[in-house]
Amino acid sequence: MNSMIYKKKSPLLFFLLPAFLFLVVYLYYPFIQNIINSFQAISGLGTRATGLNQPWYANYVELWNDPSMRTAVKNTLLLVLCTLVFQVGTALVLALIVDRIKVGAKFFRTLYFFPIVISATALGLLFNLIFLYNGGMLNQLLQNLGWASANIDWKGEKHYFFTMLLPILWQYVGFYFVILVTGLNNISTDVYEAAELDGATGWKRVRYITLPLLRNVICTCLVLAVTGALKVFDLPWVMMGAGIPLDQSWLTGTYMYNQTFTRGNVDYGSAIAVVIVVLGVLLAQIANRVFKEKEY
Amino acid sequence: MKKTLALILVLAMCLTAFAGCQPTTSATTATEAPAATEAATEATAAPEAAMEPVTLTVVTSYGGDDGNRANYEAALAGYEAETGNTVLDASATSNEDWKAKVMTDFETGTEPDVLFYFNGNDSDAIVSAGKVVSLDEIRAVYPEYADNMKEEMLVASPVDGMVYSVPVNGYWESMFVNTKVLEAAGVAVPGADYTWDQFLSDCAKIKEAGFTPVAVSLQEVPHYWFEFTVYNNGSTADHLNVPASSSDETGMKWAAGLEDIKALYDAGYLPENTLTATDAETVQLIADGQAAFLIDGSWKVGFFQTNCADHLGDFALSYVPAKGDRQATDLIGGISMGYYITKKAWDDPAKREAAVKFVEYMTSDEQVSVFSVTAVTALKNGVIPADSLDSLQKSAIAMCAGATSVVGAVQDKLTSEQRGDLFANVKNIVTAKITAAEAIDSALAK
Known part of the structure; x- marks a missing residue:
């Protein structure tokens, strides 16, 4: 039976076709249409194009000169960097600690993974209350402890990036934590025992045994973190809305959404979407090359 | 056996993938501009299945934090109890996002049956595309439609000078x-x-x-x-x-x-x-x-x-x-919003009557009085005075x-x-x- 499948290739095509059609209809066609839209004049969401822009590449010129777009790209790249360092980094530290404890490992796995199952919108609303200016949890806490004399505007120019970043990092730490813990579990105890006999304990054990053997898993996490950070949208949108403060917190995703759905600048939003795709492909390629897995 | 099972799974996936693509009669007709002859024909044709309980989709700006949200919910319950119809309410607070969403729904053929929306420039696109029905067309079939309103206070569309919406309150x-x-x-x-x-x-x-x-x-x-x-x-x-x-x-x-x-x-x-x-x-x-x-x-x-x-x-x-x-x-x-009946609902024999009744119910003297205690209205008889007014209303x-x-x-x-x-x-x-x-x-x- 199995040999039949491998000899005749046509059944394979038959099984691949539905998924291919699905992608063509729901991904490639909209994607190509989006590229076309970016060159056209579309005055409102869902309305027909009235023709090509004058010149046809006008949106891309505007993108180049748009300070909010520059802010969005800068913030997105910064977010990618922070994700790599703090999200995967924190997950790694937590995984190494949990791997060493004998009691409660399962509890911590569930605990750290839990934020992922909560909707980003709900988390955004939750953190909005925490960072609220008047009567927010954090401001109340700081004032009650005597660490602040007045309300702090956590979404103001001084703190906005931290306010936006913290919930994003917090939400996905658990995701990488679970992947890394699974990777740690796959390292044979024999290796550790042999290392111990050779005198490798504590930090040496981590540095010379765990991290090298976990390299491929860490690389996978880093690639996922890069591509994941590029797609972050819902949480910052709920918390920072229209680039709060003063157009400084835009990410490429939130800026595209704002231009398309709030401002009705559909063709410009399409141009931003094209840039997001190009940026995504580029960064994913770089991440794949930099964090290439090794064969052992 | 495995082949049969695989075939069934593939077919099921295909059907699921393209289920949303199947055009419905109402969706197709909703994208077409109304022809005068069609309107005349429709005007004389009484809906056959009008009395069957139906489900209406309604979008309004009476969202969660609107001051009239509680009144709106009570009115929906009253309409459902009176007619046996069900209302699928997709209301939200009015802002630019909401307006964009409403417009997108119309453009993608997923517009509601009844819409409470702005009657100025904001509604030009849906009027121009013939996606909402004018009062003239509705009154050709339902002569008493919105007859409790002062004609001079019904706001005409900037597109063609015709009235499409029935106001509740200014x-x-x-x-x-x-x-x-x-x-x-x-x-x-x-x-x-x-x-x-x-x-x-x-x-x-x-x-x-x-x-x-x-x-x-x-x-x-x-x-x-x-x-x-x-x-x-x-x-x-x-x-x-x-x-x-x-x-x-x-x-x-x-x-x-x-x-x-x-x-x-x-x-x-x-x-x-x-x-x-x-x-x-x-x-x-x-x-x-x-x-x-x-x-x-x-x-x-x-x-x-x-x-x-x-x-x-x-x-x-x-x-x-x-x-x-x-x-x-x-x-x-001023009076900037009103209830529209969409062409999609009007062309659906099962929903036409329900949509008309819904708008009539929501714009009745009694309901308008509840919604407009302190606001301007277009009611011929004016607002029925509330039993008791609080200090802010006064x-x-x-x-x-x-x-x-x-x-x-x-x-x-x-x-x-x-x-x-x-x-x-x-x-x-x-x-x-x-x-x-x-x-x-x-x-x-x-």
């Missing part, structure tokens, strides 16, 4: 005050002769007393202040003029209005976090007795009734301070009674793209990142 925009805060700051409740200079002087006193003078989120809703500061720099006669550029007469008037907002920001009369706070956060300031003044609309009365029931007496309606040719008693207002009625003129909002003359750009730039104007003239030109270029 709106006014004016100034809410927290009387407790004013008292604590030693400031009198503003009267009908309130001037801009008095207002600035009062703001200084209020600030000195440790309160926030004006509750406004410039980041999210600078709309009301824009409207009145522009009005203050012009007159009722020219308020609805839209500039061609920042350098013409109207453009300079707009720029002066925006500069007035900047002056309030520079003087520290707005909330400290006005550039980062949401509208809900700043409104809460006046509700909590931390701010004195709030410009908002008639729909905000319900907010205070719901959220400040235990200290409703702390709030009153006053007039927005005036300067130039405008008197404080000159208000922004204050609102007194404020309306003192109005010397009512003019529409000039921002409704802008496209959503222009409006979005202009209001997004208010925060940049007050922080001197761009000038008011640059913001106006940027918006007009959209």
Whole structure:
């Protein structure tokens, strides 16, 4: 039976076709249409194009000169960097600690993974209350402890990036934590025992045994973190809305959404979407090359 | 066996993938512009399956935080009990996102059966595309449709001069005050002769007393202040003029209005976090007795009734301070929204009757009276007086009674793209990142 499948290739095509059609209809066609839209004049969401822009590449010129777009790209790249360092980094530290404890490992796995199952919108609303200016949890806490004399505007120019970043990092730490813990579990105890006999304990054990053997898993996490950070949208949108403060917190995703759905600048939003795709492909390629897995 | 199972799974996947692509009769017809002959034919054809209970999809702006949300929910329940029909309500708070979503639904053929929406320029696209049904067409089949409304107050579409929507209540925009805060700051409740200079002087006193003078989120809703500061720099006669550029007469008037907002920001009369706070956060300031003044609309009365029931007496309606040719008693207002029946529902024999009944129910004298205790209506017989009015409602009625003129909002003359750009730039104007003239030109270029 199995040999039949491998000899005749046509059944394979038959099984691949539905998924291919699905992608063509729901991904490639909209994607190509989006590229076309970016060159056209579309005055409102869902309305027909009235023709090509004058010149046809006008949106891309505007993108180049748009300070909010520059802010969005800068913030997105910064977010990618922070994700790599703090999200995967924190997950790694937590995984190494949990791997060493004998009691409660399962509890911590569930605990750290839990934020992922909560909707980003709900988390955004939750953190909005925490960072609220008047009567927010954090401001109340700081004032009650005597660490602040007045309300702090956590979404103001001084703190906005931290306010936006913290919930994003917090939400996905658990995701990488679970992947890394699974990777740690796959390292044979024999290796550790042999290392111990050779005198490798504590930090040496981590540095010379765990991290090298976990390299491929860490690389996978880093690639996922890069591509994941590029797609972050819902949480910052709920918390920072229209680039709060003063157009400084835009990410490429939130800026595209704002231009398309709030401002009705559909063709410009399409141009931003094209840039997001190009940026995504580029960064994913770089991440794949930099964090290439090794064969052992 | 495995092949059969695999085949079934593949077919199921195909069917699932393309289920949403199947055109329905109503969706197809909804995309076509109405032909006069078709309308005439439809007008004489009574719906056969009209009496069967149906499910209506309805979209309104009576979202979660609307002052009339509770009334709306009660009205829906009343309609469902009376007709046996079911209403799938997809209402949300009116803002630019909501408007964009409504338009997208129409463009993608997923529009509701009944829509409560704006009747100015905002609805041009759906009227032009023939996606809503005119009162003339509905009355050809249902002659008594909206006959409780004053014809002259039904707002015609700018597209073709025909009426498409049936209003519930009009709106006014004016100034809410927290009387407790004013008292604590030693400031009198503003009267009908309130001037801009008095207002600035009062703001200084209020600030000195440790309160926030004006509750406004410039980041999210600078709309009301824009409207009145522009009005203050012009007159009722020219308020609805839209500039061609920042350098013409109207453009300079707009720029002066925006500069007035900047002056309030520079003087520290707005909330400290006005550039980062949401509208809900700043409104809460006046509700909590931390701010004195709030410009908002008639729909905000319900907010205070719901959220400040235990200290409703702390709030009153006053007039927005005036300067130039405008008197404080000159208000922004009008009838800007109404119920539309979509072509999709009208062409569906099962839903036509239900949609008509729904609009008739929601715009009946009884319902309009519930929704419009303090607002303008188009009812021929006027509003049925409420059994008892609370202090804020009485204050609102007194404020309306003192109005010397009512003019529409000039921002409704802008496209959503222009409006979005202009209001997004208010925060940049007050922080001197761009000038008011640059913001106006940027918006007009959209």
